[in-house]
Amino acid sequence: MEPVCLVEPVPSSGALRVNPAALGLLRGLTRPLHVFAVFGPCGTGKSFLMDRLAGQGEGFPRSPGIWVWCLPHPTQPDQALVLLDTEGFTEQEGDETKLSRLFVLDVLLSSVFVYNTRSEGDPQRQLDRLTYVRDLPRVVRVLDEFSWENSFLLSSVLPDFVWCLRDVAPDPCLDEVLEATDHELDSALSSPQDSEDSPSSCVQRLFPCRKLFHFCSPRADGGHGKPPAPTDQLHPMFQEQMGHFKDYALSRSPKTMVGNRVVDGAFLADFLERVVDLLSRDEPVLLNELCSDLQQEGSVYSVGYPMDPIGGAPLRRAAVSTAQPSVPEPKMERVVPLQVSRPALPVLAKVAPGTAQPGAMEEPMCLIENSPDGELQLNQRALALLQSVSQPVVVVAIAGLYRTGKSYLLNRLAGKDRGGFSLGATVQSHTKGIWMWCLPHPRRAGHTLVLLDTEGLGDVEKGDAKNDVWIFTLAVLLSGTLVYNSLGTIDQRALEQLHYVTELTEHIKVKVAGEGGRQKGEDSAEFVHFFPAFVWAVRDFTLQLELDGREITEDEYLENALKRRQGQPEKLDLPKKYLRQYFPSRKCFVFDRPAPRCDLARLDELPEAALSPDFLEPAQRFCSHIHQHAGTKTLPGGHVVTGTLLGNLAVTYVIAIRSGAVPCMESAVLALAQIENSAAVGEAVAVYEEQLEWRAALPTESVQELLEVHAQCEREALRAFMARAFKDDEQQYQQQLKDKLDSKRAELCHRNEEASSDRCKAVLMELSQELEERVREGSYSVPGGYQRFLADQREMVEKYQRVPWKGIMAAEVLQEFLKSKETVAQAVLQTDQSLTDRQREIEAERARAEAAEREAQLSQEMQAKTEQLLQDQTRSHQEHVQQLTAKMEQDRKQLLAEQERALALKLQEQERLLRKGFRGEAARLEQQMQNLRQEMNRPRRSVCVVC
Incomplete structure (x- = not known):
């Protein structure tokens, strides 16, 4: 299809309306969607950037509103690519309400939001032009209640934020390591003169997943304001930078909504209609309520599981007491499922949108x-x-x-x-x-x-x-x-x-x-x-x-x-x-x-x-x-x-x-088995990652909870492997899968610990601010200050203990934090003139005993964690053996049925030969049948235990 207008402004009113024809195109997309939206000032090459992402020389018409282009995903054949090109804004005052609404739509519809600007003067100034981001927490909420924590709840459902800085002077060092640009982005977002309500601060607070890409001028002559050059005339460095950008963009996860559920085109179209209606009436967009309503009305998710009543597993942590501090929860890194790339499909049959199947042909x-x-x-x-x-x-x-x-x-x-x-x-x-x-x-x-x-x-x-x-x-x-x-x-x-x-x-x-x-x-x-x-x-x-x-x-x-x-x-x-x-x-x-x-x-x-x-x-x-x-x-x-x-x-x-x-049939089957079994390993790992993306909400409260999620994902991965693999007689490929899944478990445990540690540290950092401020002000450097310090520290620890969903590192991070404060405690103790030397010695001994008790408790927790991991290894081994045994029994039944059919057919032929008097041929056939019976009666091969 060619790009069509999806959302257009109503002349002279500033309102927005949705194009029904474009909605129909979206509803025909039954596959998971990768949605990329571009937003930014006029004349910065937004449409050209989207055209390159689509692999086209020129496609988007550079017209008002939001235009959509639906394409097959170039690397994920079972998914679709949806590109959204938005009209640019100018330096002069214009219809800010319309532009703010277009910005909100881009953010809510996309899985990757691209902010596109030119590198003119201070980059900070270009970022500050994104003033519309300040309206986002006011217009969009996850839950109607607990609005004080809306920002960090909202950050868990917003897309990746990619800043494309265009027309940067060519520098070969810029793109040698793309990660280096992320530091520059963080520097731009952390300017000390920024207020809490500045665009930079809002971007940093609302978009945890951020990326910066530099682009030199696409034209080899460096000309501005000229028509885009043909592909063969583009600057080599620009082509290389564009390659990095495309690789990153196309590797991201499909579009998800509240509850981390992957959505299809029908859901996205219904969602868009409802959001435009709410914006036109200046009503807030309540994401959890909206997604639940659409699900009940029939706009179901294409992939996933029923939503949790308050918005799915990742959002269950929102229902915390208002007495607790607002602590930003780290956004879980999305898992990108492995996909086997396939060639483009020529001569597809003309069928209704969304019903075409791979391989259906119009003609031979x-x-x-x-x-x-x-x-x-x-x-x-x-x-x-x-x-x-x-x-x-x-x-x-x-x-x-x-x-x-x-x-x-x-x-x-x-x-x-x-x-x-x-x-x-x-x-x-x-x-x-x-x-x-x-x-x-x-x-x-x-x-x-x-x-x-x-x-x-x-x-x-x-x-x-x-x-x-x-x-x-x-x-x-x-x-x-x-x-x-x-x-x-x-x-x-x-x-x-x-x-x-x-x-x-x-x-x-x-x-x-x-x-x-x-x-x-x-x-x-x-x-x-x-x-x-x-x-x-x-x-x-x-x-x-x-x-x-x-x-x-x-x-x-x-x-x-x-x-x-x-x-x-x-x-x-x-x-x-x-x-x-x-x-x-x-x-x-x-x-x-x-x-x-x-x-x-x-x-x-x-x-x-x-x-x-x-x-x-x-x-x-x-x-x-x-x-x-x-x-x-x-x-x-x-x-x-x-x-x-x-x-x-x-x-x-x-x-x-x-x-x-x-x-040779045997050689062909063995060659096919190697190809299919390798593919079966990749498919099983992809199934594991997809299941994990739907089920896992990090950090978990216990190791057991995490291992149960891993076990469910591993079980589904094994089923996928067993359904596709064959003739893996030595379990070579199943062992490969087990090694990969063991590695995934270790990686999952590490990510869970990191998520828990980050959350706990953030909680302690916020809770300890008042305590540290009092230490700096010398509030405890008075008689009786040590007891007051201990009381304030205990109160802080009690608040920390009451904060939910800190995960498995709660005790360890607390212990490290208290250790780091021992020097401060000792200094306060030594300056407390109300205490005698004997009392100071007693207090120091008591502090050491408490620290030793916490260390002992931590040691017990670590031992319990190790035992749980060992038990999970045993469970994993049994799961592999169980599914392998079932697979071998199924293969044996299929082989036996095949041999019985062959035996019955040979027996019929033998009877015909005997009736016609061809006893010599009947005798040779009898020998073949005898060999077949012996093969059918061979004892079953025992299961080769996967290590």
């Missing part, structure tokens, strides 16, 4: 093609699209002689009367390579139907029979259901044309050969485990389905054609033999000609009524059978194949073919 694309030198190669655009499909796939491939109507049959299967796979109307083969069409499965929610249309076999113009064999082999390896399409009848000639089946043993290996090598029979006997279901579609069929004077079914017709004939040379019987052996699951459909010969050239243009009923009826049954019975593509062992896995399989097989090797 070539997946595997012939390079100019005749080698097979993958189309990278199609491969990227296929690998973006995270759903399980049902893969149906069609193969057969050229000019037999394969593409038309697949179009019927896709439910498309027009368009779809291209049809040819001449004697030349039309489809080249293997074409792919990904569609939502019509009967299985959460599944993608992948149709593969293969190049026609036997084209006399190709002159390369080897290409046909590899096309057929790839169709077998990639599909879960293989449709073989032929014309006329299933006779000896039709079977001879299916000679590709007899050559599969030369082009597919099941397992890697051992020291003594493997016999062809050993490999081919296992084809049944992973070969697709076989459907023979006989086109232009004109015979009656009768045999020996009785009507037969289509399946009986196929089985009769595949019967071995006594006395027939074995060479002529090979296609029948291998079809029965490799494809024990078989089905047949016969079709009359769809239309008169004169209409076949425009078959895709004919309406349904013009088609032959004798074609439509079997075509409907064929489509119904495929939609209902074509199974999800699986790997040996029952692991479900997603589009990502299918794309990786295609890469593995094509690489093997191009190198002259024979594709």
Whole structure:
């Protein structure tokens, strides 16, 4: 989409109104949102900055109000990027009410708020121009009550504050270490002459997460007031600085509201409407109440858990006694979930906003093609699209002689009367390579139907029979259901044309050969485990389905054609033999000609009524059978194949073919397992971090509370890993995950201690101010001053003890604080003239005893903390073993079911052979079944305990 106006000023009134069309665009965004808003003086390049963030040369129109641009996130494909460009303000007095409201909207809607200015004179002056920040605590509150602590409650829900200082004189040292700029920002915010109500002080108080970026002039000639230069003419240093800014901005967390819940576009749109209405009536925006109302009215959060009645876990600490001091609570650092970047998705289907799924295609694309030198190669655009499909796939491939109507049959299967796979109307083969069409499965929610249309076999113009064999082999390896399409009848000639089946043993290996090598029979006997279901579609069929004077079914017709004939040379019987052996699951459909010969050239243009009923009826049954019975593509062992896995399989097989090797199923599966298991570790860590972001509110009151949060997050991470990982027989990747989660726990404990320590120190700093002031004034340097000092210190400690949610470091920080005051206490004690030397000695001994008691108590707490951590390690170990055991049992059941199906099919084939008198082949099949039974009865492998 192009940028559209989201909020526009009403002429001559100063009020704001929301554009319904822009709201509709927002409501179509069902994914988590990254919202970036820019605000600042006119003529500072705000729109240009947003255009660069969008990766565009020019997009925003630089018009009044707030303009919105919705884009796919460039690094997080499951999230959306929303850019807000706001009109600039001038030095002259203007409509301050309108600008203040625009500022409030930018802050409330964004996850990153960008203040953009030029570097002209003193930077402090540029920051002081942000006078609208002073109105923020008055206009926006988290809770209606306890308004005295609104500022630090508000700071916990406001976005990151990024100051972009433009047109700074180029200096190579500026951007060597970006962190150095943060010190400069803090210096600008801490000017001693600032009042408490100055913009600098307000920014420092309200935005705990702050960042400063310097930018030189974007033009290499340093010109001001000129149009922005094209990308290739931008100053190299500006491009480098812009790269740093984009990396930082795009790595931030999605937009959240009260309770730290991630929101989608529908919630943000409803939220915006309500805020504009409140601002227009000059009513305060009560965030907790507003979010709760929207949730009850149906504007639910896209991700997260029900809100706490007073605004979610992080805000439960707001309900403190008014007798307690207002202590700013450190804002918990947001956890950025790991995401696996995926390629851009071409040719997406045109569906309703918010319903598009990755991989849905408007039209087919070539997946595997012939390079100019005749080698097979993958189309990278199609491969990227296929690998973006995270759903399980049902893969149906069609193969057969050229000019037999394969593409038309697949179009019927896709439910498309027009368009779809291209049809040819001449004697030349039309489809080249293997074409792919990904569609939502019509009967299985959460599944993608992948149709593969293969190049026609036997084209006399190709002159390369080897290409046909590899096309057929790839169709077998990639599909879960293989449709073989032929014309006329299933006779000896039709079977001879299916000679590709007899050559599969030369082009597919099941397992890697051992020291003594493997016999062809050993490999081919296992084809049944992973070969697709076989459907023979006989086109232009004109015979009656009768045999020996009785009507037969289509399946009986196929089985009769595949019967071995006594006395027939074995060479002529090979296609029948291998079809029965490799494809024990078989089905047949016969079709009359769809239309008169004169209409076949425009078959895709004919309406349904013009088609032959004798074609439509079997075509409907064929489509119904495929939609209902074509199974999800699986790997040996029952692991479900997603589009990502299918794309990786295609890469593995094509690489093997191009190198002259024979594709090996075992090698391919092991290679896929390594890729998937590595991805499963990353996904599990991302799930842990997402869960932690929703659940954790630091600091916690106890180690046990923190460990319970970690345990819940770890449990969900393990489930995600187990759902995706496979063939991790040595638990190598599960051990990697455990190491990462152990590291996350240690990091979480450290962050919890830091958050607790920061909060406790802030509380003590505020509570001790009066005591320290009295010490400086000499209030205790009088007779009886020591007792008064002790009383005031005890009162301070009691107030400290009553402040809630200080966390696990409360006692340790207090002990360190009191230790730091021992010198002061000793000085007061020595100057108290009302005490005798003996009394001073007693008081000093008492102080030492109290300090020793506190140390002993701290030691006990540390020991208890260590024991809790050890217990959590045991719990973690048991959790890993428990989920691993369940995973192994599930895999065993899947494998056993797969082996039982294979055994049943072999048994049926053996019975057919015995009935026809082929005892030699029946005996060989019996040996295969015996080997399979032995494999099924092998004792279960014990769980390899994760350390």
